[in-house]
Amino acid sequence: MVSVAIKVLLYQKLLDQLERHSHKNIDNDQICAFELLAAVASELLQESESSACSNAAVGKDELSDCRAVTKCEQLKEDKAVKSECLDQGSCVESAYIPEPAAQEQNLKYSLDRPNHIENNIFHKNTCTVFNSDFSKKDRSYTKLENCKEVNIDGKSYAEVEGRSSNLKDARDKKIQTGTQKQLGDDSKKTEDLTVANSCSVKGPIEKHVNNNAAINSDGSVQFPWYRAVRRPSFGKQRNNVKLGIRDDDENSYGFYRHSTNIRSFRQTSRVGYRRMRKMLTSRHCKAAPQLKDYERSCSNYGMKSFYRNRKRVYALERCRLEIPSKRRRFCYCSSIAAYDWQANCKSISNSPEKGIKRDIISPRGTGASASGRNHQKKDPNVKFSIKSFKVPELIIEVSETETVGSLKEVMGSSRGNSLLQKRERTVMEAVKTILGSGLRVGMVLQGTKVRDDDRTLQQAGISQNGNLDNLGFTRPPSPILELELPSSSSDPSKIKMDKHDEDYQKLALSPTNPIDPTSDGAIPNSRTLVIVSPLNAEAPMVVSVGPKNNRSDLSQRRTRRPFSAAEVEALVEAVEQLGTGRWRDVKIRAFEYADHRTYVDVKDKWKTLVHTASIAPQQRRGEQVPQELLDRVLAAHAYWSKKHGKHHAEAPKPVDAQAVVVNDSLNKAV
DNA sequence: TTTAGGG
DNA sequence: CCCTAAA
Numbered sequence: 001m002v003s004v005a006i007k008v009l010l011y012q013k014l015l016d017q018l019e020r021h022s023h024k025n026i027d028n029d030q031i032c033a034f035e036l037l038a039a040v041a042s043e044l045l046q047e048s049e050s051s052a053c054s055n056a057a058v059g060k061d062e063l064s065d066c067r068a069v070t071k072c073e074q075l076k077e078d079k080a081v082k083s084e085c086l087d088q089g090s091c092v093e094s095a096y097i098p099e100p101a102a103q104e105q106n107l108k109y110s111l112d113r114p115n116h117i118e119n120n121i122f123h124k125n126t127c128t129v130f131n132s133d134f135s136k137k138d139r140s141y142t143k144l145e146n147c148k149e150v151n152i153d154g155k156s157y158a159e160v161e162g163r164s165s166n167l168k169d170a171r172d173k174k175i176q177t178g179t180q181k182q183l184g185d186d187s188k189k190t191e192d193l194t195v196a197n198s199c200s201v202k203g204p205i206e207k208h209v210n211n212n213a214a215i216n217s218d219g220s221v222q223f224p225w226y227r228a229v230r231r232p233s234f235g236k237q238r239n240n241v242k243l244g245i246r247d248d249d250e251n252s253y254g255f256y257r258h259s260t261n262i263r264s265f266r267q268t269s270r271v272g273y274r275r276m277r278k279m280l281t282s283r284h285c286k287a288a289p290q291l292k293d294y295e296r297s298c299s300n301y302g303m304k305s306f307y308r309n310r311k312r313v314y315a316l317e318r319c320r321l322e323i324p325s326k327r328r329r330f331c332y333c334s335s336i337a338a339y340d341w342q343a344n345c346k347s348i349s350n351s352p353e354k355g356i357k358r359d360i361i362s363p364r365g366t367g368a369s370a371s372g373r374n375h376q377k378k379d380p381n382v383k384f385s386i387k388s389f390k391v392p393e394l395i396i397e398v399s400e401t402e403t404v405g406s407l408k409e410v411m412g413s414s415r416g417n418s419l420l421q422k423r424e425r426t427v428m429e430a431v432k433t434i435l436g437s438g439l440r441v442g443m444v445l446q447g448t449k450v451r452d453d454d455r456t457l458q459q460a461g462i463s464q465n466g467n468l469d470n471l472g473f474t475r476p477p478s479p480i481l482e483l484e485l486p487s488s489s490s491d492p493s494k495i496k497m498d499k500h501d502e503d504y505q506k507l508a509l510s511p512t513n514p515i516d517p518t519s520d521g522a523i524p525n526s527r528t529l530v531i532v533s534p535l536n537a538e539a540p541m542v543v544s545v546g547p548k549n550n551r552s553d554l555s556q557r558r559t560r561r562p563f564s565a566a567e568v569e570a571l572v573e574a575v576e577q578l579g580t581g582r583w584r585d586v587k588i589r590a591f592e593y594a595d596h597r598t599y600v601d602v603k604d605k606w607k608t609l610v611h612t613a614s615i616a617p618q619q620r621r622g623e624q625v626p627q628e629l630l631d632r633v634l635a636a637h638a639y640w641s642k643k644h645g646k647h648h649a650e651a652p653k654p655v656d657a658q659a660v661v662v663n664d665s666l667n668k669a670v
Numbered sequence: 671t672t673t674a675g676g677g
Numbered sequence: 678c679c680c681t682a683a684a
Contacts, residue, residue: 558678584672599672604678607675 561596563605568625572632575606580640609633 563571567590574590586606587599612620613630 560678581673583674601678603674 558596562623565623565626565629567591567594567597568605568609568629571602571605571609572629572636575640576632576636580606580637606633606637610637613637 570590571586574586578585578589583599583603583606587597587602591597591602609625609630610633612625613633617627
């Protein structure tokens with residue numbers, strides 16, 4: 001399993017552009033990206049500010065209630081709006097769901113409780129199933145592979161079958177680690193965990209609780225997950241926000257209470273959820289199944305293929321325990337996706353003609369939304385705009401058996417999938433829309449482009465075990481660079497970057513300070529910042545676009561990547577067989593999939609190896625190369641040197657007995 | 671592009 | 678690791 005973290009930052013300057021673009025798009029009756037961004041931001045902000053509605057949310061058991069209350073508080077004098085909020089659960093939802101009608105229709109068709117459609121869509125109440133009347137609330141259950149169907153109230157639910165310990169173990173393990181590192185040991189475990197996230201297996205109440213895998217109109221499956229609340233530290237601090245959910249969790253999952261070192265889990269943001277689902281399921285559910293039998297479609301098209309193809313991608317949000325809980329950071333855990341967003345929003349025009357409702361977003365700490373509040377009393381169509389927002393981190397966990405291409409796909413976009421292209425637009429998509437073409441990404445592993453999409457991550461050397469110094473993604477320069485930034489000043493950096501790399505535009509910045517602080521709001525060419533780093537990297541390599549930081553245009557010394565003993569061994573092996581004059585071949589033989597090793601590197605390494613082997617052990621530094629290997633280095637070096645100087649100029653050895661020949665020769669040489 | 675070497 | 682002449 002490989003975990004990579006993504007950061008996407010949209011800078012203010014960019015957002016300005018976004019807004020402009022959005023107006024254009026509105027004219028075209030399209031869902032403009034900015035709207036989506038705004039919606040996302042609202043989502044994020046609400047989550048981050050959920051404490052604000054804690055009081056009002058008491059007694060509610062749905063996340064949406066919190067949202068609704070939040071909004072409705074602002075709409076006290078607008079009963080119509082208020083009722084709408086309550087009915088729909090969240091006005092914000094409708095703001096950024098481009099095709100709500102279509103989805104609703106589909107769901108109405110498959111689910112016989114239209115009034116819960118939204119909940120079903122967004123899993124607002126995935127946790128409410130623990131209520132006594134849960135059977136009447138959630139209708140979009142699906143059947144998991146390892147669950148058996150249970151009929152309640154004429155509805156179908158899933159019951160976990162005989163996997164309690166497994167699930168619990170997996171879950172506990174995850175909770176303990178709080179990271180996904182434990183996930184990848186074997187796929188089985190992962191699968192268990194996945195199931196665990198969607199099924200409860202503890203206690204009689206939870207027997208019938210597989211509640212959460214839901215199907216969407218496109219046939220994809222969503223898997224909500226539960227979160228554990230860190231206790232006791234979080235227990236008292238949570239302000240009752242979303243308490244209903246958490247309490248449900250805790251009540252249902254008794255073992256949570258005994259966990260002392262858990263990290264908080266939570267439902268994913270629907271936005272991120274949907275987005276990730278889109279990206280992740282696109283490859284597995286390309287044929288949109290009929291929803292007539294939603295269970296069937298789910299299990300057949302969604303779950304099973306999802307599992308069987310073993311192309312599961314997991315995204316989890318990195319837990320940042322080091323960050324004060326005040327920021328209400330949570331660890332989102334899901335078999336599919338998770339998000340933690342921050343938002344800082346202001347005001348933005350909306351498009352009432354679309355029936356889109358806006359929510360007021362008040363930036364954390366600052367009161368930028370006051371104006372919107374004032375307007376609201378007279379105009380239910382609240383206006384707001386995104387000042388800025390960022391997606392702190394998104395960790396995607398990918399099986400090492402996945403291909404590079406798949407990871408790219410996940411990271412970038414799901415181009416070519418027209419089915420999903422029109423829906424499920426979220427941040428990445430919005431950015432994509434704004435920036436031009438899709439965020440097709442190239443992958444940079446430790447400074448080297450990984451070109452072969454067909455390789456598995458493992459083959460490409462992308463593994464959690466491997467010393468991943470950095471893993472980055474680049475995006476193609478083409479149309480993106482042609483992005484018009486109307487008001488933005490000249491774009492010198494763009495040119496530079498184009499020069500730098502024809503294939504990809506490599507973006508570079510410091511991880512901690514992606515935006516040049518000195519630039520203030522006048523960041524000339526800030527665009528999307530995509531930061532990708534391996535989970536285990538202390539200082540993740542950051543890629544970004546920025547005028548101040550394009551050290552990429554000139555000699556940026558590659559990051560040093562010492563050869564491991566295994567690599568040295570492979571090198572020695574290859575040289576023994578191929579000689580010292582065919583570094584390209586040696587490279588291919590010994591480091592075929594290590595794209596960050598060039599034949600020059602290999603050659604240089606051999607050079608240093610020979611030198612190392614020639615000097616006294618006391619003078620050697622760094623990673624100690626086993627003497628045995630050094631002996632072989634000297635032997636091979638001597639052998640091939642001698643051979644070169646003599647008759648066998650190129651010494652094409654017989655392919656078969658090659659090893660024997662070499663060994664014999666080496667023995668003689670020694 | 672690959673080799674071969676110096677820096 | 679970088680840089681490059683030379684092949």
